[in-house]
Amino acid sequence: MKISARNQLRGTVQEITRGEAIANVAVDVAGQRLVASITVEAVEELGLSEGSEVMVVIKASDVMIATGE
Amino acid sequence: MKISARNQLRGTVQEITRGEAIANVAVDVAGQRLVASITVEAVEELGLSEGSEVMVVIKASDVMIATGE
Amino acid sequence: MKISARNQLRGTVQEITRGEAIANVAVDVAGQRLVASITVEAVEELGLSEGSEVMVVIKASDVMIATGE
Amino acid sequence: MKISARNQLRGTVQEITRGEAIANVAVDVAGQRLVASITVEAVEELGLSEGSEVMVVIKASDVMIATGE
Amino acid sequence: MKISARNQLRGTVQEITRGEAIANVAVDVAGQRLVASITVEAVEELGLSEGSEVMVVIKASDVMIATGE
Amino acid sequence: MKISARNQLRGTVQEITRGEAIANVAVDVAGQRLVASITVEAVEELGLSEGSEVMVVIKASDVMIATGE
Numbered sequence: 312m313k314i315s316a317r318n319q320l321r322g323t324v325q326e327i328t329r330g331e332a333i334a335n336v337a338v339d340v341a342g343q344r345l346v347a348s349i350t351v352e353a354v355e356e357l358g359l360s361e362g363s364e365v366m367v368v369i370k371a372s373d374v375m376i377a378t379g380e
Numbered sequence: 381m382k383i384s385a386r387n388q389l390r391g392t393v394q395e396i397t398r399g400e401a402i403a404n405v406a407v408d409v410a411g412q413r414l415v416a417s418i419t420v421e422a423v424e425e426l427g428l429s430e431g432s433e434v435m436v437v438i439k440a441s442d443v444m445i446a447t448g449e
Numbered sequence: 450m451k452i453s454a455r456n457q458l459r460g461t462v463q464e465i466t467r468g469e470a471i472a473n474v475a476v477d478v479a480g481q482r483l484v485a486s487i488t489v490e491a492v493e494e495l496g497l498s499e500g501s502e503v504m505v506v507i508k509a510s511d512v513m514i515a516t517g518e
Numbered sequence: 519m520k521i522s523a524r525n526q527l528r529g530t531v532q533e534i535t536r537g538e539a540i541a542n543v544a545v546d547v548a549g550q551r552l553v554a555s556i557t558v559e560a561v562e563e564l565g566l567s568e569g570s571e572v573m574v575v576i577k578a579s580d581v582m583i584a585t586g587e
Numbered sequence: 588m589k590i591s592a593r594n595q596l597r598g599t600v601q602e603i604t605r606g607e608a609i610a611n612v613a614v615d616v617a618g619q620r621l622v623a624s625i626t627v628e629a630v631e632e633l634g635l636s637e638g639s640e641v642m643v644v645i646k647a648s649d650v651m652i653a654t655g656e
Numbered sequence: 657m658k659i660s661a662r663n664q665l666r667g668t669v670q671e672i673t674r675g676e677a678i679a680n681v682a683v684d685v686a687g688q689r690l691v692a693s694i695t696v697e698a699v700e701e702l703g704l705s706e707g708s709e710v711m712v713v714i715k716a717s718d719v720m721i722a723t724g725e
Contacts (some may be wrong), residue, residue, distance in 0.1 A: 367445060
């Protein structure tokens with residue numbers, strides 16, 4: 312599958328914080344910690360757990376730019 | 381300023397593709413190319429150009445996880 | 450590739466309206482017209498044109514519910 | 519009310535998975551299951567329950583396109 | 588129509604910057620300038636022009652919080 | 657820090673509804689109630705509580721326009 316989302320980064324799941332509906336999945340991408348809030352249903356369907364090798368995917372229209380401190 | 385967005389990555393602007401309303405800003409983050417679609421107004425207000433040092437900022441609810449090929 | 454995004458619908462590209470940075474891609478999904486605003490770069494990389502068979506993908510956190518008229 | 523969001527699909531609520539802050543609302547749209555993650559407050563204000571007739575609404579900039587398997 | 592989006596603010600269109608695919612619509616909300624990037628198609632379908640009375644609508648999952656300067 | 661997000665409104669936190677992963681933060685902005693769904697981790701890192709003075713930040717591509725009732 313090829314997807315239009317312009318941002319795709321390989322990483323490893325570090326930690327999953329699960330609620331009833333949503334889980335926050337922390338992913339180590341080249342030493343940087345990224346966090347994805349996805350449905351618990353997706354966590355289960357993808358079989359995610361600590362150590363899973365994943366791709367972090369982000370649509371370009373959801374990316375902001377900041378400058379300065 | 382401290383922002384709730386969980387994902388903040390330092391990088392350097394590589395290229396800006398400008399339309400009338402929206403510009404795509406490609407940013408090199410540790411050798412990886414990320415793309416942000418932002419308003420042309422923001423590009424101007426932040427004074428972005430090739431070589432600008434920036435922070436890429438993404439809200440956790442906008443991040444997806446993929447597995448497999 | 451398996452992606453966390455909960456919403457995936459098969460359809461056929463009907464029309465592409467291209468700007469410099471962003472293109473609106475209209476997709477026929479079972480007789481219903483959906484529209485995706487994606488980068489022109491993605492349109493080219495995926496080789497999209499009228500008649501292309503595609504999957505429309507949407508993250509659950511981007512879906513709203515309305516009631517009434 | 520007329521809204522700028524380009525994607526509006528009629529459906530019927532199938533199931534609601536409620537957390538404290540967010541609920542996932544599964545909607546049957548012409549035999550296809552879609553999922554919306556919305557606030558529990560919105561579920562209550564709209565009076566959503568299994569069988570509610572609803573409209574699924576999605577902004578075009580939140581729609582991605584994928585090709586291939 | 589009642590929509591799950593938690594944020595709805597009345598305002599008046601101040602200015603529309605149109606590209607081919609996307610337009611930026613600046614709205615005056617109680618003296619504060621807000622900007623919406625929507626499709627040109629939506630601008631036309633809603634008949635928006637300078638002075639139009641509108642509602643600005645934002646999903647709670649798209650809102651961030653910042654502190655400090 | 658200067659951010660590309662076009663919409664920045666000052667307000668005061670009114671109420672926080674916390675789940676395990678996500679919290680809904682209600683903010684009073686000039687007498688208007690806005691709601692942000694952010695991670696619980698962000699609530700803690702920013703030290704948010706009732707009465708905190710904050711900025712509400714929203715990317716232009718996440719803003720919709722509605723007309724009529």
